[in-house]
Amino acid sequence: MMEITEKYIKKIETPVALKTQDLAVYYGDKKAFAEGTIEFPQHQITALIGPSGCGKSTFLRSLNRMNDGIARVEGQILYHGLDINNDQINIYELRKHIGMVFQHPNPFYKSIRENITYALKYHGVKDQSVLDQKVKESLQAVALWDEVKDSLDKNGKQLSGGQQQRLCIARAIAMEPDILLLDEPTSGLDPVSTRKVEDTLQELKQKYTIIIVTHNMQQASRSSDYTVFFNLGQIVEFDETSQIFTAPHVQMTEDYVSGNFG
Protein backbone atom coordinates (compact mmCIF):
# COMPACT_ATOMS: atom_id res chain seq x y z
CA MET A 1 0.00 0.00 0.00
CA MET A 2 1.42 3.33 -1.05
CA GLU A 3 1.76 5.75 1.83
CA ILE A 4 0.19 9.13 1.26
CA THR A 5 2.20 11.74 3.12
CA GLU A 6 0.10 14.83 2.67
CA LYS A 7 -3.14 14.59 4.65
CA TYR A 8 -5.50 16.95 6.37
CA ILE A 9 -8.00 15.91 9.03
CA LYS A 10 -10.09 18.69 10.47
CA LYS A 11 -10.68 18.61 14.22
CA ILE A 12 -14.39 18.75 15.06
CA GLU A 13 -15.58 21.35 17.58
CA THR A 14 -19.24 20.27 17.66
CA PRO A 15 -20.52 17.09 19.37
CA VAL A 16 -19.17 13.87 17.90
CA ALA A 17 -21.45 10.91 17.14
CA LEU A 18 -18.87 8.33 16.13
CA LYS A 19 -15.12 8.23 16.12
CA THR A 20 -12.66 5.81 14.60
CA GLN A 21 -9.13 5.38 15.89
CA ASP A 22 -6.45 3.77 13.70
CA LEU A 23 -9.02 1.65 11.91
CA ALA A 24 -7.52 -0.92 9.54
CA VAL A 25 -9.33 -3.55 7.49
CA TYR A 26 -7.80 -6.71 6.04
CA TYR A 27 -9.21 -9.17 3.54
CA GLY A 28 -7.07 -12.20 4.33
CA ASP A 29 -3.55 -10.81 4.28
CA LYS A 30 -4.43 -7.94 2.03
CA LYS A 31 -4.79 -4.58 3.70
CA ALA A 32 -7.86 -2.85 2.25
CA PHE A 33 -7.88 0.14 4.51
CA ALA A 34 -5.42 1.70 6.90
CA GLU A 35 -5.03 4.28 9.62
CA GLY A 36 -8.52 5.64 9.68
CA THR A 37 -8.75 8.18 12.46
CA ILE A 38 -11.73 10.43 12.11
CA GLU A 39 -14.61 11.99 14.04
CA PHE A 40 -18.11 12.14 12.63
CA PRO A 41 -20.08 15.22 13.74
CA GLN A 42 -23.49 14.62 15.27
CA HIS A 43 -26.64 15.46 13.28
CA GLN A 44 -24.69 16.28 10.17
CA ILE A 45 -24.37 14.57 6.84
CA THR A 46 -20.86 13.35 6.12
CA ALA A 47 -20.11 12.18 2.60
CA LEU A 48 -17.40 9.63 1.87
CA ILE A 49 -15.96 10.16 -1.60
CA GLY A 50 -13.08 8.69 -3.55
CA PRO A 51 -12.26 6.60 -6.60
CA SER A 52 -13.53 3.01 -6.92
CA GLY A 53 -11.63 0.58 -4.74
CA CYS A 54 -10.38 3.31 -2.40
CA GLY A 55 -11.84 1.53 0.63
CA LYS A 56 -14.75 3.83 1.42
CA SER A 57 -17.42 1.12 1.33
CA THR A 58 -15.18 -1.21 3.30
CA PHE A 59 -14.74 1.54 5.87
CA LEU A 60 -18.48 2.23 6.03
CA ARG A 61 -19.40 -1.44 6.45
CA SER A 62 -16.97 -1.72 9.35
CA LEU A 63 -18.87 0.92 11.28
CA ASN A 64 -21.80 -1.38 12.08
CA ARG A 65 -19.79 -4.58 11.94
CA MET A 66 -21.22 -5.74 8.61
CA ASN A 67 -17.71 -6.90 7.74
CA ASP A 68 -17.80 -9.52 10.49
CA GLY A 69 -16.81 -12.86 9.06
CA ILE A 70 -15.74 -11.26 5.77
CA ALA A 71 -12.84 -9.08 6.80
CA ARG A 72 -10.64 -8.51 9.85
CA VAL A 73 -11.02 -5.06 11.38
CA GLU A 74 -8.35 -3.62 13.66
CA GLY A 75 -8.37 -0.42 15.65
CA GLN A 76 -11.16 1.22 17.58
CA ILE A 77 -14.62 2.46 16.69
CA LEU A 78 -15.80 4.64 19.54
CA TYR A 79 -19.53 5.11 19.97
CA HIS A 80 -20.54 6.99 23.12
CA GLY A 81 -17.06 6.23 24.45
CA LEU A 82 -17.54 2.50 23.90
CA ASP A 83 -15.26 0.60 21.57
CA ILE A 84 -17.78 -1.29 19.44
CA ASN A 85 -15.10 -3.12 17.52
CA ASN A 86 -14.72 -5.84 20.11
CA ASP A 87 -16.01 -9.35 20.61
CA GLN A 88 -17.99 -8.51 23.74
CA ILE A 89 -20.35 -6.22 21.86
CA ASN A 90 -23.83 -7.53 21.04
CA ILE A 91 -23.82 -6.73 17.33
CA TYR A 92 -27.59 -7.16 17.02
CA GLU A 93 -28.14 -4.53 19.67
CA LEU A 94 -25.47 -2.34 18.08
CA ARG A 95 -27.17 -2.43 14.68
CA LYS A 96 -30.32 -1.04 16.23
CA HIS A 97 -28.28 2.07 16.98
CA ILE A 98 -26.30 2.18 13.76
CA GLY A 99 -28.61 1.43 10.83
CA MET A 100 -27.66 0.81 7.24
CA VAL A 101 -29.09 1.34 3.77
CA PHE A 102 -27.55 -0.48 0.84
CA GLN A 103 -26.60 0.36 -2.71
CA HIS A 104 -29.41 -1.61 -4.29
CA PRO A 105 -32.86 -1.21 -2.77
CA ASN A 106 -33.53 -4.42 -0.86
CA PRO A 107 -36.98 -4.34 0.67
CA PHE A 108 -38.10 -7.68 2.06
CA TYR A 109 -40.43 -9.79 -0.09
CA LYS A 110 -43.18 -8.77 2.27
CA SER A 111 -45.89 -6.14 2.41
CA ILE A 112 -44.86 -2.50 2.79
CA ARG A 113 -46.26 -2.55 6.30
CA GLU A 114 -44.33 -5.67 7.26
CA ASN A 115 -41.14 -4.26 5.79
CA ILE A 116 -41.30 -1.67 8.54
CA THR A 117 -42.76 -3.75 11.35
CA TYR A 118 -40.83 -6.99 10.94
CA ALA A 119 -37.67 -5.90 12.75
CA LEU A 120 -39.67 -3.93 15.33
CA LYS A 121 -41.67 -7.01 16.24
CA TYR A 122 -38.45 -9.01 16.42
CA HIS A 123 -37.07 -6.47 18.86
CA GLY A 124 -40.13 -6.81 21.06
CA VAL A 125 -42.65 -4.17 19.96
CA LYS A 126 -46.00 -5.95 20.33
CA ASP A 127 -48.62 -3.21 20.53
CA GLN A 128 -50.44 -2.94 17.20
CA SER A 129 -51.22 0.76 17.61
CA VAL A 130 -47.54 1.50 18.27
CA LEU A 131 -46.60 -0.50 15.17
CA ASP A 132 -49.18 1.34 13.04
CA GLN A 133 -47.88 4.64 14.33
CA LYS A 134 -44.32 3.62 13.49
CA VAL A 135 -45.30 2.65 9.97
CA LYS A 136 -46.93 6.01 9.44
CA GLU A 137 -44.16 8.09 11.02
CA SER A 138 -41.30 6.41 9.26
CA LEU A 139 -43.02 6.49 5.89
CA GLN A 140 -43.84 10.15 6.44
CA ALA A 141 -40.24 10.85 7.33
CA VAL A 142 -39.13 9.62 3.89
CA ALA A 143 -42.06 11.33 2.13
CA LEU A 144 -43.48 8.01 1.01
CA TRP A 145 -46.62 7.97 3.14
CA ASP A 146 -48.84 9.85 0.70
CA GLU A 147 -47.76 7.59 -2.14
CA VAL A 148 -48.37 4.26 -0.39
CA LYS A 149 -50.84 4.86 2.43
CA ASP A 150 -53.62 3.08 0.54
CA SER A 151 -51.50 0.10 -0.44
CA LEU A 152 -49.64 -0.81 2.73
CA ASP A 153 -50.45 -4.47 2.18
CA LYS A 154 -48.86 -4.51 -1.24
CA ASN A 155 -45.48 -6.16 -1.66
CA GLY A 156 -42.60 -3.72 -1.15
CA LYS A 157 -40.91 -5.10 -4.25
CA GLN A 158 -43.72 -3.80 -6.43
CA LEU A 159 -42.78 -0.19 -5.77
CA SER A 160 -40.54 1.76 -8.14
CA GLY A 161 -36.80 1.71 -7.51
CA GLY A 162 -36.79 5.12 -5.85
CA GLN A 163 -39.78 4.26 -3.69
CA GLN A 164 -38.14 0.98 -2.72
CA GLN A 165 -35.01 2.80 -1.59
CA ARG A 166 -37.04 5.28 0.46
CA LEU A 167 -38.89 2.30 1.96
CA CYS A 168 -35.51 0.86 2.93
CA ILE A 169 -34.58 4.15 4.59
CA ALA A 170 -37.94 4.19 6.37
CA ARG A 171 -37.33 0.64 7.54
CA ALA A 172 -33.95 1.66 8.93
CA ILE A 173 -35.19 4.76 10.75
CA ALA A 174 -38.19 2.95 12.21
CA MET A 175 -35.61 1.40 14.54
CA GLU A 176 -34.75 4.93 15.70
CA PRO A 177 -31.02 4.56 15.19
CA ASP A 178 -28.55 7.25 16.20
CA ILE A 179 -26.54 6.90 13.07
CA LEU A 180 -27.58 6.01 9.56
CA LEU A 181 -25.01 4.57 7.17
CA LEU A 182 -25.83 4.72 3.46
CA ASP A 183 -23.74 2.91 0.86
CA GLU A 184 -24.25 4.67 -2.50
CA PRO A 185 -28.01 4.68 -1.94
CA THR A 186 -28.85 6.49 -5.17
CA SER A 187 -26.45 4.87 -7.62
CA GLY A 188 -29.23 2.84 -9.20
CA LEU A 189 -31.85 5.57 -9.24
CA ASP A 190 -32.94 8.12 -11.82
CA PRO A 191 -32.31 11.84 -11.14
CA VAL A 192 -35.83 12.54 -9.86
CA SER A 193 -35.74 9.65 -7.40
CA THR A 194 -32.21 10.62 -6.43
CA ARG A 195 -33.41 14.12 -5.63
CA LYS A 196 -36.20 12.77 -3.46
CA VAL A 197 -33.79 10.59 -1.50
CA GLU A 198 -31.45 13.57 -1.03
CA ASP A 199 -34.31 15.75 0.18
CA THR A 200 -35.25 12.97 2.58
CA LEU A 201 -31.72 12.93 3.98
CA GLN A 202 -31.83 16.70 4.55
CA GLU A 203 -34.96 16.23 6.64
CA LEU A 204 -33.53 13.27 8.52
CA LYS A 205 -30.36 14.98 9.65
CA GLN A 206 -32.37 16.90 12.27
CA LYS A 207 -32.59 13.65 14.20
CA TYR A 208 -29.88 11.39 12.81
CA THR A 209 -26.19 11.44 12.09
CA ILE A 210 -25.82 10.43 8.47
CA ILE A 211 -22.75 8.94 6.81
CA ILE A 212 -23.11 8.39 3.10
CA VAL A 213 -20.81 6.84 0.53
CA THR A 214 -21.28 8.39 -2.88
CA HIS A 215 -19.69 8.35 -6.30
CA ASN A 216 -21.61 11.39 -7.28
CA MET A 217 -19.63 14.61 -6.74
CA GLN A 218 -22.68 16.84 -7.12
CA GLN A 219 -24.49 14.78 -4.54
CA ALA A 220 -21.64 15.14 -2.09
CA SER A 221 -21.28 18.86 -2.68
CA ARG A 222 -24.97 19.76 -2.56
CA SER A 223 -26.24 17.49 0.17
CA SER A 224 -23.47 16.94 2.70
CA ASP A 225 -22.06 19.11 5.47
CA TYR A 226 -18.73 17.35 5.76
CA THR A 227 -16.75 15.34 3.26
CA VAL A 228 -14.09 12.68 3.66
CA PHE A 229 -11.84 12.02 0.67
CA PHE A 230 -10.47 8.49 0.47
CA ASN A 231 -7.73 7.27 -1.81
CA LEU A 232 -5.55 4.17 -1.92
CA GLY A 233 -7.17 2.78 1.20
CA GLN A 234 -6.47 5.83 3.31
CA ILE A 235 -8.25 8.93 4.49
CA VAL A 236 -6.64 11.80 2.64
CA GLU A 237 -8.74 14.71 3.76
CA PHE A 238 -11.64 15.46 6.04
CA ASP A 239 -13.19 18.90 6.18
CA GLU A 240 -16.37 20.85 5.73
CA THR A 241 -17.84 20.09 2.34
CA SER A 242 -17.68 23.72 1.20
CA GLN A 243 -13.99 23.75 2.02
CA ILE A 244 -13.26 20.45 0.26
CA PHE A 245 -14.96 21.53 -2.94
CA THR A 246 -13.59 25.07 -3.06
CA ALA A 247 -10.22 25.15 -1.36
CA PRO A 248 -9.01 21.76 -0.16
CA HIS A 249 -5.82 21.64 1.86
CA VAL A 250 -4.37 18.64 0.02
CA GLN A 251 -3.32 18.70 -3.64
CA MET A 252 -4.63 15.15 -4.23
CA THR A 253 -8.10 16.16 -3.07
CA GLU A 254 -7.99 19.20 -5.31
CA ASP A 255 -7.10 16.98 -8.28
CA TYR A 256 -9.91 14.56 -7.50
CA VAL A 257 -12.74 17.04 -6.94
CA SER A 258 -11.74 19.04 -10.00
CA GLY A 259 -11.87 15.86 -12.08
CA ASN A 260 -8.19 15.54 -12.85
CA PHE A 261 -8.11 11.88 -11.85
CA GLY A 262 -10.32 9.10 -10.58
Place this chain on the structure above:
Amino acid sequence: MNPKKTSRIAKHVIYGSVGLLVILLLFLIGYILITGLPGMSWHFLTSVSQSFEAGGGIRDQIFNSVYILLLTTLISFPIALGVGIYLAEYAKDNWFTSLLRTIIELLSSLPSIVVGLFGYLLFVIKFQIGFSIISGAITLTFFNLPLLTRSIEDAFRAVPLDQRQAGVALGISKWKTIMGIVFPCALPKILTGVILSAGRIFGEAAALIFTAGQSNSVINYANWNPFSPTSPLNIFRPAETLAVHIWKVNTESILPDAHQVSSGSAAVLIIVILIFNFGARRLGNVVYRKLTATDKER
Protein backbone atom coordinates in the same frame (compact mmCIF):
# COMPACT_ATOMS: atom_id res chain seq x y z
CA MET B 1 -21.61 -21.83 -44.38
CA ASN B 2 -22.84 -18.38 -43.55
CA PRO B 3 -23.94 -17.48 -40.02
CA LYS B 4 -27.56 -17.08 -41.01
CA LYS B 5 -27.72 -20.59 -42.40
CA THR B 6 -25.90 -22.08 -39.41
CA SER B 7 -28.25 -20.48 -36.98
CA ARG B 8 -31.27 -21.64 -38.98
CA ILE B 9 -30.02 -25.22 -38.96
CA ALA B 10 -29.28 -25.01 -35.24
CA LYS B 11 -32.78 -23.73 -34.63
CA HIS B 12 -34.33 -26.58 -36.58
CA VAL B 13 -32.23 -29.17 -34.76
CA ILE B 14 -33.27 -27.74 -31.39
CA TYR B 15 -36.93 -27.59 -32.38
CA GLY B 16 -36.65 -31.11 -33.71
CA SER B 17 -35.31 -32.53 -30.46
CA VAL B 18 -37.97 -30.73 -28.45
CA GLY B 19 -40.63 -32.10 -30.79
CA LEU B 20 -39.23 -35.61 -30.50
CA LEU B 21 -39.29 -35.44 -26.70
CA VAL B 22 -42.84 -34.12 -26.61
CA ILE B 23 -44.06 -36.81 -29.01
CA LEU B 24 -42.30 -39.52 -27.01
CA LEU B 25 -43.81 -38.31 -23.73
CA LEU B 26 -47.29 -37.90 -25.16
CA PHE B 27 -47.07 -41.34 -26.69
CA LEU B 28 -46.00 -42.92 -23.39
CA ILE B 29 -48.58 -41.16 -21.26
CA GLY B 30 -51.24 -41.65 -23.91
CA TYR B 31 -50.49 -45.36 -24.22
CA ILE B 32 -50.65 -45.88 -20.45
CA LEU B 33 -53.91 -43.96 -20.14
CA ILE B 34 -55.55 -45.55 -23.18
CA THR B 35 -54.74 -49.10 -22.10
CA GLY B 36 -55.44 -48.41 -18.43
CA LEU B 37 -58.51 -46.20 -18.30
CA PRO B 38 -61.08 -48.47 -20.03
CA GLY B 39 -60.70 -51.10 -17.30
CA MET B 40 -60.98 -48.48 -14.57
CA SER B 41 -63.98 -48.64 -12.29
CA TRP B 42 -64.98 -47.63 -8.81
CA HIS B 43 -64.82 -51.30 -7.94
CA PHE B 44 -61.19 -51.52 -9.15
CA LEU B 45 -60.16 -48.58 -6.97
CA THR B 46 -61.97 -49.71 -3.84
CA SER B 47 -61.58 -53.47 -3.54
CA VAL B 48 -58.70 -55.64 -2.40
CA SER B 49 -56.41 -57.36 -4.87
CA GLN B 50 -56.85 -60.99 -5.77
CA SER B 51 -54.12 -63.59 -6.12
CA PHE B 52 -55.79 -66.14 -8.35
CA GLU B 53 -59.12 -64.83 -9.62
CA ALA B 54 -60.04 -61.99 -11.90
CA GLY B 55 -61.82 -58.90 -10.59
CA GLY B 56 -59.32 -57.78 -7.93
CA GLY B 57 -58.73 -54.12 -7.10
CA ILE B 58 -55.92 -51.94 -5.84
CA ARG B 59 -57.44 -50.32 -2.76
CA ASP B 60 -54.71 -51.32 -0.33
CA GLN B 61 -51.94 -50.59 -2.80
CA ILE B 62 -53.17 -47.01 -3.25
CA PHE B 63 -53.40 -46.52 0.49
CA ASN B 64 -49.95 -48.04 1.07
CA SER B 65 -48.35 -45.85 -1.59
CA VAL B 66 -49.82 -42.71 -0.06
CA TYR B 67 -48.98 -43.78 3.48
CA ILE B 68 -45.36 -44.65 2.66
CA LEU B 69 -45.07 -41.39 0.75
CA LEU B 70 -46.31 -39.40 3.74
CA LEU B 71 -44.02 -41.19 6.18
CA THR B 72 -41.00 -40.84 3.91
CA THR B 73 -41.63 -37.13 3.44
CA LEU B 74 -42.19 -36.71 7.16
CA ILE B 75 -38.82 -38.31 7.90
CA SER B 76 -36.78 -36.87 5.07
CA PHE B 77 -38.06 -33.28 4.94
CA PRO B 78 -36.71 -32.08 8.32
CA ILE B 79 -33.32 -33.68 7.63
CA ALA B 80 -33.14 -32.31 4.09
CA LEU B 81 -34.23 -28.87 5.30
CA GLY B 82 -31.50 -28.82 7.93
CA VAL B 83 -28.78 -29.96 5.55
CA GLY B 84 -30.07 -27.68 2.78
CA ILE B 85 -29.99 -24.64 5.07
CA TYR B 86 -26.56 -25.62 6.31
CA LEU B 87 -25.17 -25.94 2.79
CA ALA B 88 -26.78 -22.76 1.49
CA GLU B 89 -26.34 -20.46 4.47
CA TYR B 90 -23.69 -21.69 6.86
CA ALA B 91 -21.25 -24.02 5.09
CA LYS B 92 -17.79 -22.60 4.58
CA ASP B 93 -15.96 -23.44 1.42
CA ASN B 94 -13.69 -26.13 2.89
CA TRP B 95 -12.87 -29.83 2.70
CA PHE B 96 -15.77 -30.84 4.94
CA THR B 97 -18.34 -29.11 2.76
CA SER B 98 -16.96 -30.60 -0.42
CA LEU B 99 -16.86 -34.03 1.21
CA LEU B 100 -20.50 -33.61 2.22
CA ARG B 101 -21.43 -32.57 -1.30
CA THR B 102 -19.60 -35.53 -2.79
CA ILE B 103 -21.39 -37.92 -0.45
CA ILE B 104 -24.76 -36.42 -1.33
CA GLU B 105 -24.03 -36.70 -5.04
CA LEU B 106 -22.84 -40.26 -4.57
CA LEU B 107 -25.98 -41.13 -2.67
CA SER B 108 -28.17 -39.64 -5.39
CA SER B 109 -26.49 -41.74 -8.07
CA LEU B 110 -26.96 -45.04 -6.25
CA PRO B 111 -29.33 -47.36 -8.14
CA SER B 112 -32.56 -47.69 -6.16
CA ILE B 113 -32.28 -51.49 -6.14
CA VAL B 114 -28.96 -51.12 -4.28
CA VAL B 115 -30.60 -48.79 -1.78
CA GLY B 116 -33.39 -51.35 -1.46
CA LEU B 117 -31.02 -54.24 -0.78
CA PHE B 118 -29.17 -52.10 1.77
CA GLY B 119 -32.47 -51.38 3.50
CA TYR B 120 -33.31 -55.08 3.36
CA LEU B 121 -30.05 -56.11 5.03
CA LEU B 122 -30.08 -53.37 7.64
CA PHE B 123 -33.73 -52.92 8.64
CA VAL B 124 -35.45 -56.10 7.58
CA ILE B 125 -32.72 -58.58 8.58
CA LYS B 126 -30.29 -56.92 11.00
CA PHE B 127 -32.79 -54.89 13.01
CA GLN B 128 -35.40 -57.64 12.57
CA ILE B 129 -38.15 -55.20 11.67
CA GLY B 130 -39.24 -57.46 8.83
CA PHE B 131 -40.95 -56.38 5.63
CA SER B 132 -42.78 -53.33 6.80
CA ILE B 133 -43.96 -49.84 6.02
CA ILE B 134 -41.32 -48.34 8.30
CA SER B 135 -38.47 -50.31 6.68
CA GLY B 136 -39.72 -49.08 3.31
CA ALA B 137 -40.12 -45.49 4.44
CA ILE B 138 -36.65 -45.28 5.98
CA THR B 139 -35.09 -46.89 2.92
CA LEU B 140 -36.90 -44.43 0.67
CA THR B 141 -35.56 -41.63 2.88
CA PHE B 142 -32.03 -42.61 1.84
CA PHE B 143 -33.19 -42.59 -1.74
CA ASN B 144 -35.01 -39.28 -1.39
CA LEU B 145 -32.62 -37.26 0.77
CA PRO B 146 -29.97 -36.28 -1.80
CA LEU B 147 -32.31 -34.74 -4.34
CA LEU B 148 -34.56 -33.14 -1.76
CA THR B 149 -31.54 -31.64 0.01
CA ARG B 150 -30.29 -30.36 -3.30
CA SER B 151 -33.58 -28.73 -4.23
CA ILE B 152 -33.91 -27.09 -0.80
CA GLU B 153 -30.35 -25.79 -1.00
CA ASP B 154 -31.05 -24.40 -4.46
CA ALA B 155 -34.25 -22.79 -3.24
CA PHE B 156 -32.34 -20.93 -0.51
CA ARG B 157 -29.54 -19.95 -2.87
CA ALA B 158 -32.04 -18.48 -5.32
CA VAL B 159 -33.06 -15.85 -2.73
CA PRO B 160 -30.96 -12.70 -3.33
CA LEU B 161 -28.09 -12.15 -0.92
CA ASP B 162 -29.26 -8.61 -0.15
CA GLN B 163 -32.26 -9.99 1.76
CA ARG B 164 -29.89 -11.44 4.36
CA GLN B 165 -27.90 -8.20 4.55
CA ALA B 166 -31.11 -6.24 5.05
CA GLY B 167 -32.11 -8.55 7.87
CA VAL B 168 -28.87 -8.52 9.84
CA ALA B 169 -28.43 -4.76 9.29
CA LEU B 170 -31.66 -4.29 11.26
CA GLY B 171 -30.20 -6.20 14.17
CA ILE B 172 -32.11 -9.39 13.38
CA SER B 173 -30.09 -12.50 14.17
CA LYS B 174 -28.79 -14.62 11.31
CA TRP B 175 -31.03 -17.55 12.22
CA LYS B 176 -34.14 -15.40 12.43
CA THR B 177 -33.21 -13.69 9.17
CA ILE B 178 -32.94 -17.07 7.49
CA MET B 179 -36.19 -18.42 8.89
CA GLY B 180 -38.27 -15.25 8.84
CA ILE B 181 -37.08 -13.49 5.70
CA VAL B 182 -35.25 -15.94 3.44
CA PHE B 183 -37.37 -19.03 4.11
CA PRO B 184 -40.69 -17.50 3.00
CA CYS B 185 -39.06 -16.46 -0.28
CA ALA B 186 -37.64 -19.94 -0.75
CA LEU B 187 -40.82 -21.77 0.26
CA PRO B 188 -42.50 -22.01 -3.16
CA LYS B 189 -39.37 -23.61 -4.62
CA ILE B 190 -39.03 -25.87 -1.58
CA LEU B 191 -42.65 -26.97 -1.99
CA THR B 192 -42.07 -27.68 -5.66
CA GLY B 193 -39.03 -29.75 -4.70
CA VAL B 194 -40.96 -31.69 -2.08
CA ILE B 195 -43.84 -32.45 -4.43
CA LEU B 196 -41.61 -33.46 -7.31
CA SER B 197 -39.70 -35.77 -5.01
CA ALA B 198 -43.06 -37.09 -3.83
CA GLY B 199 -43.72 -38.10 -7.42
CA ARG B 200 -40.49 -40.05 -7.49
CA ILE B 201 -41.26 -41.78 -4.21
CA PHE B 202 -44.77 -42.63 -5.35
CA GLY B 203 -43.45 -44.31 -8.46
CA GLU B 204 -40.54 -46.11 -6.82
CA ALA B 205 -40.64 -49.91 -6.85
CA ALA B 206 -37.13 -51.37 -6.69
CA ALA B 207 -36.23 -49.91 -3.30
CA LEU B 208 -39.49 -51.20 -1.80
CA ILE B 209 -39.60 -54.77 -3.11
CA PHE B 210 -37.24 -56.02 -0.39
CA THR B 211 -38.17 -53.55 2.35
CA ALA B 212 -41.91 -52.89 2.43
CA GLY B 213 -42.54 -56.27 0.85
CA GLN B 214 -44.72 -57.61 -1.94
CA SER B 215 -47.76 -58.67 -0.01
CA ASN B 216 -50.43 -57.18 2.18
CA SER B 217 -51.78 -58.32 5.48
CA VAL B 218 -55.53 -58.17 5.94
CA ILE B 219 -56.39 -54.68 7.06
CA ASN B 220 -59.53 -53.12 8.38
CA TYR B 221 -60.00 -49.44 7.53
CA ALA B 222 -62.28 -48.94 10.50
CA ASN B 223 -59.42 -49.72 12.86
CA TRP B 224 -57.47 -46.52 13.55
CA ASN B 225 -55.33 -47.86 16.36
CA PRO B 226 -51.82 -47.70 14.87
CA PHE B 227 -50.61 -50.50 17.19
CA SER B 228 -53.16 -53.03 16.06
CA PRO B 229 -51.88 -55.49 13.41
CA THR B 230 -55.00 -55.06 11.31
CA SER B 231 -54.90 -51.25 11.33
CA PRO B 232 -53.95 -49.59 8.05
CA LEU B 233 -51.84 -47.17 10.11
CA ASN B 234 -49.66 -49.88 11.65
CA ILE B 235 -46.14 -49.11 10.44
CA PHE B 236 -44.86 -52.62 11.14
CA ARG B 237 -47.14 -54.43 8.71
CA PRO B 238 -45.92 -55.48 5.27
CA ALA B 239 -47.28 -53.26 2.53
CA GLU B 240 -47.21 -53.64 -1.20
CA THR B 241 -47.36 -50.30 -3.00
CA LEU B 242 -48.88 -49.52 -6.36
CA ALA B 243 -45.55 -49.52 -8.19
CA VAL B 244 -44.49 -52.81 -6.58
CA HIS B 245 -47.90 -54.25 -7.46
CA ILE B 246 -47.38 -53.40 -11.14
CA TRP B 247 -43.99 -55.08 -11.04
CA LYS B 248 -45.33 -58.17 -9.30
CA VAL B 249 -48.39 -58.59 -11.46
CA ASN B 250 -46.23 -58.36 -14.55
CA THR B 251 -43.52 -60.75 -13.39
CA GLU B 252 -45.13 -63.53 -11.40
CA SER B 253 -48.87 -63.20 -11.37
CA ILE B 254 -51.15 -66.00 -12.55
CA LEU B 255 -54.17 -63.65 -12.57
CA PRO B 256 -56.37 -64.14 -15.64
CA ASP B 257 -56.79 -60.33 -15.82
CA ALA B 258 -53.16 -59.55 -15.00
CA HIS B 259 -52.72 -57.27 -18.00
CA GLN B 260 -55.75 -55.24 -17.14
CA VAL B 261 -54.77 -54.94 -13.47
CA SER B 262 -51.29 -53.77 -14.33
CA SER B 263 -52.52 -51.29 -16.97
CA GLY B 264 -55.10 -49.89 -14.57
CA SER B 265 -52.54 -49.55 -11.80
CA ALA B 266 -50.12 -47.83 -14.15
CA ALA B 267 -52.82 -45.38 -15.21
CA VAL B 268 -53.66 -44.55 -11.58
CA LEU B 269 -49.97 -44.12 -10.82
CA ILE B 270 -49.37 -41.74 -13.66
CA ILE B 271 -52.51 -39.70 -12.97
CA VAL B 272 -51.49 -39.23 -9.33
CA ILE B 273 -47.99 -38.17 -10.37
CA LEU B 274 -49.40 -35.75 -12.94
CA ILE B 275 -51.60 -34.24 -10.24
CA PHE B 276 -48.51 -33.88 -8.00
CA ASN B 277 -46.60 -32.11 -10.72
CA PHE B 278 -49.30 -29.67 -11.73
CA GLY B 279 -50.28 -29.19 -8.10
CA ALA B 280 -46.70 -28.32 -7.18
CA ARG B 281 -46.63 -25.25 -9.36
CA ARG B 282 -50.07 -24.00 -8.39
CA LEU B 283 -49.53 -24.50 -4.70
CA GLY B 284 -46.11 -22.85 -4.92
CA ASN B 285 -47.65 -19.77 -6.48
CA VAL B 286 -50.51 -19.56 -4.02
CA VAL B 287 -48.16 -19.83 -1.04
CA TYR B 288 -45.76 -17.32 -2.55
CA ARG B 289 -48.50 -14.76 -3.00
CA LYS B 290 -49.82 -15.35 0.47
CA LEU B 291 -46.44 -14.99 2.18
CA THR B 292 -45.15 -12.05 0.20
CA ALA B 293 -48.34 -10.07 -0.34
CA THR B 294 -47.81 -10.10 -4.10
CA ASP B 295 -50.78 -10.00 -6.39
CA LYS B 296 -48.76 -11.04 -9.41
CA GLU B 297 -47.74 -14.59 -10.24
CA ARG B 298 -44.02 -15.13 -10.45
